[in-house]
Amino acid sequence: MFKFLITAFFISFTSLVFAKDIKCENWQIYVKKHLVKAYIKSDGTKIKKSIRKAHCRERWNNADIWGPTFKNQRPVYWPNKNEIFKKWTNLEKELVLKLLSEIPSIEHYKLDKLLRAVKSKDKNNPASTIEVKQDIVLYNLFFKAINKKEILLHEFAHIIFYKLSEKEKYKFAKLSGWRIVKIKGRWAEVGFCS
Numbered sequence: 001m002f003k004f005l006i007t008a009f010f011i012s013f014t015s016l017v018f019a020k021d022i023k024c025e026n027w028q029i030y031v032k033k034h035l036v037k038a039y040i041k042s043d044g045t046k047i048k049k050s051i052r053k054a055h056c057r058e059r060w061n062n063a064d065i066w067g068p069t070f071k072n073q074r075p076v077y078w079p080n081k082n083e084i085f086k087k088w089t090n091l092e093k094e095l096v097l098k099l100l101s102e103i104p105s106i107e108h109y110k111l112d113k114l115l116r117a118v119k120s121k122d123k124n125n126p127a128s129t130i131e132v133k134q135d136i137v138l139y140n141l142f143f144k145a146i147n148k149k150e151i152l153l154h155e156f157a158h159i160i161f162y163k164l165s166e167k168e169k170y171k172f173a174k175l176s177g178w179r180i181v182k183i184k185g186r187w188a189e190v191g192f193c194s
Contacts, residue, residue, distance in 0.1 A: 024056035025067055031057050059094075060101035067097065071113045075135065080128075083137075084118040092116065092143065099149050109156055110134055129155045131162035161189060 024030045031054065038049040058064055070093055074085040096114065100106060113135040120128055126142035129135065136155045145151060161172055169187040173180040180187045 022054060022056060028056040028063070029059055031055050060097045062101060062107040063097050065107050066100050066111070066114070067093075069111050069114045070096075071115055074117075075113065075115070075130075075133070077130070077133065078137075079130075080121045083121060085137075086116050086118055088116045092138075095143070095148075096138070096152075099152055102149060103153060103156075106153075106156060109159060111136060111156075111159070114138070126151050127155045129158040131158050134159050158189070 022030070031052075033054045034052050036047070036050050036052050039047050041047060070088050072085070072087040074083070078085075111134050113133070115135060115137040117137050117139050120126075120137075120139050120141070122128075124141065126139055126145050128137045128139075136152075136159075142148060142151055157176070161169060161178070164172060166187055169180065172178070173187070173189070178189050180189050182188075
């Protein structure tokens with residue numbers, strides 16, 4: 001009986017000490033409960049000694065904004081029916097989150113979905129955007145590219161362009177080198193001049 005009580009106590013104690021009380025997402029780091037010593041911040045604010053509860057911390061700036069946008073299925077409205085969509089790997093998500101965290105003020109632009117597909121219908125295209133839905137699709141070529149951050153910025157530019165006034169669209173196209181045409185009285189992009 002004594003051995004049973006000791007074993008039961010040991011199991012209960014170790015599960016309490018080592019158990020995570022919260023589940024973190026892939027883009028978060030689990031920080032266990034710990035003691036924070038008293039200190040003074042650089043602005044002079046005094047911080048008292050305290051016990052910090054276990055919590056999840058973002059690995060990258062704004063990961064809490066972008067993390068939930070990763071989706072694995074083709075949207076029903078996706079125009080290119082022959083494109084094959086695939087599931088994101090954790091490594092791919094981490095890379096994209098890291099890149100997004102390095103782009104200043106990009107969190108101010110709403111994105112509905114970040115999607116993953118194999119290959120674009122357009123040759124040598126690493127990414128696509130559906131501006132109306134605010135979706136960006138990254139293809140295999142994106143992950144082989146050297147200029148990944150620039151590709152992401154270019155795709156966000158499509159979303160921003162869509163929201164501009166007609167006058168701003170014309171100015172934007174002139175500055176960026178985008179080709180635009182007027183369709184039914186509105187400027188529409190027809191491609192990117194590199």
